[in-house]
Amino acid sequence: MKVYYECGPCFIRQAKEAMDLATDDNELKINLIEDIFDFLADNYTQNASSNKLGSVIHRMIKEKTNCSDPYSKEKVIGNKIALEFLPMIEKLLEEDNSLENYIKIAIVGNILDFGALGLDFNPQEFILSNLDKNLAINQIDQFKEAISNHKDVLFLVDNTGEIVFDKLLIEKLIELGLNVTVALKEKPILNDACMEDAKSVGLDEIAKLTTIGTDSIGLIYDEASQEFKNLFDNSDFVIAKGLGNYEGLTETNLEGKDVFSLLCVKCSAVSKDIGIGERENILLKL
Template sequence: MKLSYECGPCFLRQAREAMDLSTDDEILKMEIMNELFIFLSDNFKFGANSNGTGSAMHQLIKEKTGCSDPYYTQKVEGNEIALKLLPEVKKILNEDESLENYVKVAITGNILDFGAFTLEDDIEGVIRQALNKNLAVKDIEEFEESLKTHDKVLYLVDNVGEIVFDKLLLSKIKEYGLDITIAVKSEPIINDACRQDALDAGLDEYGEIVEIGCGTVGYVDSKISEEFRKIFNEHKFVISKGMGNYEGLTEVDLSYKDVYFLLCAKCDTISRDIGVNLQDMLLLKK
């Protein structure tokens, strides 16, 4: 996706949070913010890539502060929230074991996003509310047909914590007999899942874990490794979790693939682009 004017305040909010999590040096934070203003003055323009711009800002903060994983504590917190809610979620699935319900639970996990929500938000409360909502868009029949038609699937995960709920959907997908490849980030970025996070959550029980070759906000086609590009091109069936992957993949030719986006629309720009309301949850074939 391309930048909208609303991305500007969001970038600055994320930058403030990342700096506060990385250093207590107020002088350094002033210097970094000044550099970010200069960067945005040169790069915040119509036609610019939203994921690429956000990734560059987070990389600058990491380099200047020397903190390679600013959101480490928040990732631990995200896992704790997911594990705390897991018994409730499993009870919901025991009462309704439909594919749609497993998809909804996985999408609910997408709320565990410290890129979209602030650190002060009651994320646990928002998740509990979402568990009682229906999907606003649910291309479930097409999704199940893809599960029955293809012999393998590429699953692009998003956030730590969220992957606890992804594991439940992966177990359901495995019932269809597909080989599953699970793609994670190669380096920390916000609270996105890396290899060790996926291993800790036990995702390797259901498929091979691969790295995309970079640590970008969502999917940035110009930054992925050639090894992952080959994997991506070989898969005709892709499940994409989260807004960042949606933003990135909308700029890629997907005409030869069955691609399903599972996300909660947590910002106005994404909501308008898809044509849904803020906080809507969707399973969208695109």
């Protein structure tokens, strides 16, 4: 996805939050924000890729504050919130165990995003308000057709916490006969899930785990490891969670693939890009 004008203020808001999490050194933060302003002045153009710019900014913050995981506490909070909701979610799935309901639950999990929504939003309230919502874009028929046409699926996860709900959908996909490979971040960025986060909720017990080989926001194909590129190139069925993966995949050659984006539309830029209202939940074939 190319940047929209409102991506600029969002980059600065995210940068401030990440710096506040990473360091208390005010002088360092002033120097860092100067560097970020300079970077955006040189690179913020209409044809710029939104998640490429965001990835550079967060890497600058991690490197210059010497904090490899600024969102480490938020990741723990995300898992805690998801696990608190799990009994309620499992009860809902007992009442309606349709594939569509598993998809809706996985998308509701995408709300656990401290990068897109900031540090001050109330995730519990947001989750509860979304549990009964219908999908604003619902391409479930195409999704079911892809399941019937493929034996393997590559599942690109997004955030820690969210992966608790993803696990439920992955178990459903396995029940339907699919072999699932889950792709995670190689190193921390924002509150995105890494290998240790996936293992902490038992994803390694049900699916094959791999990484994209880097710490980009979403998937930036050119930055991924050669091992992951080979896997992606040979994957005809891909499920991608979240805004970052949507942003990256819309910049990637998807010819000949069945690729589905599962997300909650959490910003006006993605809302404009898709043509759907903010805070809507969607299952979209890219």
